[in-house]
Amino acid sequence: MMTTSLIWPLVWVVLCFGLYAIVLRQLAKAVQPLRLRLAEEGEALLTEGVLSIEEESDVRMFLDNAYDGWVAVFLMLMMPAAMFYLLIDPTGTDDRATERSAKLSWLFLVSVFAANPFVGALAIMEFVVLAFVMVIATGSFAMLRAALRRVFHNLAVRHEAHAAS
């Protein structure tokens, strides 16, 4: 009786782990063309030298962390704080990013979701709730985009500091 009671939880853990591993691989396979586009376009954009210094550091962070599963965790933790600060101080909500770097940020978002689908799914649920609150509070999606950009830039600053040390 004891052996069966020990075996079943272990079987479930192994099965769940295997299933998650398959989901991780299939998602990585699905987003690989998007990641390659992010890599190629991001590097080309950096080489062209048309970006502001702020955007350049953002794009560099996108390129270096496209496979990092921790970014989804940081996004989930930092988004509510960024939105809260933007609600208190809405300056800087104008979207100054060029169209191409904005596209890269969406590609990066998809890429980090695929790198950590479990936390990524939780982050998406959180974004939906936050977007709902922000749209009710401000009447537009601009604040959501601005908060996301602020979080990305925050991560980029940390990334550059880490790379410099």
Add this chain to the structure above:
Amino acid sequence: MGAGWPDVALELVRLAREDIWRFAAACLGLAIAGGIGLAIMVLTLKVVVLGPLTRFRIQYDEARKRGRDRPKQEKLPL
């Protein structure tokens, strides 16, 4: 499905009190089952995820290199 982990822990405590040899055998069984489970998980991770991810990563690095070289290539005909 059998009992849950709290029942297993209670059973182990009972065995430890009543029969030390059966307790030792149960602990050994637990360790072997855990080891097999862990080995399966590590193998699954290596075969299912890490192999393809390494290949994807190499493709990604190549794409970055292509992106860095793109403006240079475009300038060549000029």
